[in-house]
Amino acid sequence: MKLFNKQYSQPGTKPGTISQSDEVNYTVSLIDYNKTNIVDHTVLELATCRDFIENTNITWIHVQGNPSAEAMITLAKGLNIHELHIEDILNNGQRPKVEINEDQIFLILNLPLSDEGVTKIEQVSLFITKNTLISFCSGSFMPFENVIERLMANVGKIRKLPADYLMYSLIDTTIDYGFPLLEAYAETIQEIEDELLNTRDRAILTRIHALRKEVLLVRRRIWPHRDLIADILREEENSVISKNTILHMKDCYDHVESIKDTLESYHEMTQGLMEFYLTSVSLKLNDVIKFLTIFTTVFIPPTFIVGIYGMNFDSSISPFNMPELGWKYGYITVLGLMAISITGMLIFFKKRQWI
Template sequence: MGLFTKRYHPPGTTPGTLTAVTRTSEQRPLRISLLDYDEDRITELPDASLADCISHTSDSKASWIHVQGTPEPELLHALGEAFGLHGLALEDVLNSGQRPKAEVYDGQFFVIMGRPVWRDGELSMEQVSLFLLERLVISFHQGEGDPFEPIRRRLRGASNGGFNQRTADYLYYALIDVVIDEGFPLLEILGERIEDLEDELLENPGQGTLNDIHRLKRELLLLRRMLWPHREVLNVLLREEDRLIQPGIKLYLRDCYDHTIHIMELLEAYRDMAASMLDVYLSSVSNRLNENMRILTVIATTFMPLTFIAGLYGMNFDRASPWNMPELGWRYGYPAVVTVMVVVMIGMVGYFRRKDWL
């Protein structure tokens, strides 16, 4: 699937319809984990079944169901029936590649976020979908690896900063914060690439440099397209007055919003630098062409009088007339002409140096 495309249902399909997508190489093995916690305990099922999730009931502070991999329509339909998940939201989960957004449904929040990933020298975006319900968070991620393992480690740790005393809205914030903060190390990688390209531009720019600059600009454009809407997502969560998100949690969401501002400022600065590098490359190529043309012009200009002298004495006139090149019969005629040519060449080179043309 391309960087700027996503899978849609055929025209005329009823909104909220869960239709199986065509199998591609992007399909990931499915794994479901279930986690419960409160002040005194944490219960974790790393390989839970769909039945475990549907039958799960708990009076804990929060429960968390995470679906890792590509979900089937049947699984999404069962989860939707069990927890009252909105059909439009489930359709967006199934059809990955959505633009980041936040939706407020009756008794639930639904958020789609773009997770930037740098893998094998390539930038890609993975969709993360998050539901917040009463004391329950459901997350979906179809990419490689589990992006939320740091949250699990915090919960398992003996000193987790009171995480296990928090309600589900704090867990919801923590998952959002993990996705947003993954933009910083990726921007650091892009910043190092920009520095390398700047050095290459100054030393020896070539066609490969131009290709790298265009590739960098496309990657920055993709990042902007997927990370810019994160601000809108957080604005929706901050503005919405709902008991699912307590007032105290909005302080943490505002911190996330500050992170998105910082990321976008860095991203815009990098885009400006990439645009200026293209101008520098074109200017460098033009200057190098001008330098080559200057050297060739100096060489051609230096040999013009020498060519004239050689052409003049190459004319085969009869020396019977005193006006027909009498010096051709001189004993030292040839050395004299060569000496004149050397003197003329040295004089022109000296003149060019005084003019700073060499």
């Protein structure tokens, strides 16, 4: 389970110091568009992207993977991106946040993904000015294919509205990736519930604990998105965000609330599964103890009888020394007495509903 992948600077490092990544593997794509025309460049060097920013079109630059510090510094110089933002982009695992200035906005989002049962969280960073949006996504998975398809097909409002609407589309897409993860959690919870009804395998407790921990961590990483969007909704006068986009951001807020509430429910359900497992194990243990107790109790009277008649006092010395030892039917009588005592105790237990 991959939930955190953050590179920490050494204690005492100057703020804004960019960490060098051990793995440099990234691609850069650029889409330059307006209402009527669109140009798509699939692979570019970061230094050449500055040539497209000078025009009046909307320019979307997307960096996928782990760029080098040198490449990020080159891009930052052309776009006036602060060194602290560059540090946040390169050091994955940041808490979702938004920093709104008069002419630019910087956001960090967490992208939850489920890959063959393994949950991982990638970081999405957005930097937007009036006509330019730069997005960064760690890892190899490209989450914005549907947005690109809408742009290329000129479907919806993206091509007709400013760059802030493109920002909204990317935020909405990132948040909506939480819903498939919720479906995966729901299936896992249902599967564990079915197994609990059929077995008491100790391995189930390990699965429940791992699932509960995973839901808790994802919930903690998704929760700050609500505050992030709330900060954007409070912006009334900003040259980057239009009132129309703020209205659409309310839909993102509703999605975050839905995901947060569902994760909260799943967290409680996993806690319930753990309690159900422990209760079922306790009930099984009680049944075992109950059976052993009844078994022991039933054989106490016969053991008592056998103990008495195992003393073997000679009846010829005294008439009080076990006269039954010389009785013709003594052995059969003692066996019958033991059988009667066992049967009587079983009937007594049955009437008291102990068995």
